[in-house]
Amino acid sequence: MTDFFVRNGMLYDWAWTLATIIGILVIALPLMLAVAMVIYAERKIWAAIALRRGPNVVGPWGLLQSFADGLKVFLKETIVPSSANKGLFLLAPIITFTTALIVWAVVPFDVGVVLTDINVGLLYILAASSLGVYGVIIAGWASNSKYPFFSAMRAAAQMVSYEVALGFVIICVVLYAGSFNLTAIVMAQQGNVLGLFNGFGFNPLLFPMAVVFLISSMAETFRTPFDLVEAESELVAGHQTEYSSMSFALFWLGEYANVILMCALNAILFWGGFLPPLNIDLIPWFDIPGILWLFLKMSIFFFIFGWVKATVPRYRYDQLMRLGWKVFLPLSLLFVVLISGWLMLTRYGVPA
Numbered sequence: 001m002t003d004f005f006v007r008n009g010m011l012y013d014w015a016w017t018l019a020t021i022i023g024i025l026v027i028a029l030p031l032m033l034a035v036a037m038v039i040y041a042e043r044k045i046w047a048a049i050a051l052r053r054g055p056n057v058v059g060p061w062g063l064l065q066s067f068a069d070g071l072k073v074f075l076k077e078t079i080v081p082s083s084a085n086k087g088l089f090l091l092a093p094i095i096t097f098t099t100a101l102i103v104w105a106v107v108p109f110d111v112g113v114v115l116t117d118i119n120v121g122l123l124y125i126l127a128a129s130s131l132g133v134y135g136v137i138i139a140g141w142a143s144n145s146k147y148p149f150f151s152a153m154r155a156a157a158q159m160v161s162y163e164v165a166l167g168f169v170i171i172c173v174v175l176y177a178g179s180f181n182l183t184a185i186v187m188a189q190q191g192n193v194l195g196l197f198n199g200f201g202f203n204p205l206l207f208p209m210a211v212v213f214l215i216s217s218m219a220e221t222f223r224t225p226f227d228l229v230e231a232e233s234e235l236v237a238g239h240q241t242e243y244s245s246m247s248f249a250l251f252w253l254g255e256y257a258n259v260i261l262m263c264a265l266n267a268i269l270f271w272g273g274f275l276p277p278l279n280i281d282l283i284p285w286f287d288i289p290g291i292l293w294l295f296l297k298m299s300i301f302f303f304i305f306g307w308v309k310a311t312v313p314r315y316r317y318d319q320l321m322r323l324g325w326k327v328f329l330p331l332s333l334l335f336v337v338l339i340s341g342w343l344m345l346t347r348y349g350v351p352a
Contacts (some may be wrong), residue, residue: 023115027104029343035256036066045306078245088142093250096135100257108183110274112288121182133159139239151238155229161324162219166331169213171338173269193242198272199222210270217262224309267297
C-alpha cells in the first residue's frame, strides 16, 4: 500500500504513515464489529444448550441486540467511587482494551496479509498479551474495594500460573517450525503429517500440547471454568464491580477481543491457520481464500469456548492452581524434552 501512495506522488514518510493507519483501521474496525457479533453468537450458543431462544427481538433474528446493549452502556453515566484513585481507575480499562488490540498487528490472515510481519511475532504476542493483566490489577487496586482487590490478586496468580505452561507449549511449536514468525509457523505445518494433513495438531507428539494450549488459553482469558477473577457468587463482578458506562464496556470489548485472539492463535499454531486441513490437490482446497479457512477454524474454537462456558462448572481456586502448576507445567516441560530429542534424532541426525 505504501508503494501505491508513493507511485501517486506522495512522499515516502507520509505514504508509510497513511498506509499504516489504514492497515490499523482495516483490522481494528472489523474486530470491533466481530466482538459485537461473537457476543450475539455466544448468547445463541448458550441459549441452544439450555433449550432457550436467546436474543430474538432487536433486529432480524436478534442480530442488533449487541449494538443496542452497546448504545445503552454508552448513554449511561460514568460513576467513579469517591474513595477510588481516579486516574488509575480510568486508566485500567484503557490498558485492557489497548493491549487486546495491539496484539493483532502480527496475526497473519493469509500469506502477506498481515499488518507487521516481524520475525519475532510469537514473542511479541506473548509479551503484549501478558500486559493485559495490569489492567485487571490496576482496576482492582484503584477501586479501593475489597472484592475488586481480591479479584486483582487472583488475576495476577492465575496469569503467572498459566503463562508458564503456555511458554513451554510455544517452545514446542517453535522447535518444530524453526521460527518465531507466525506466517512461517503456518507454512511449516503444510503436509506436516504424512504429507496429507496441514497442522501440528495432527502430529501425535504435538496434539497433547494443542489440548494444553486450548485449556490454558481459556484460563488466560479468564473464561469458564477458570473465571475465578469475576466469580459472581463470590466477588460480585470482580475487578469490574465499581465500573459503569463506557469504562465497563472497554473491559467487555477487551475480554472478547482476547477470546477471538486466542481462537486465532489456536488455529494458527496447531491447526494450519489459513491453510486448508488437507494437503490434497484432488480437491480444490487451495482455491478457497486462506482468510476464510482461518475464520472457519476460529469459529470452531469460539464454539468450543462457548460450549465449555455453558456446560462446565467453575473450578475451585486450589483446583485451578493445581492444574496449572502440577499438571500443565510438568507435562509441557516433558514434551519440550521429548520433541527436542525426536527432532535431534530425525531432523538433525544426531545419535542418541
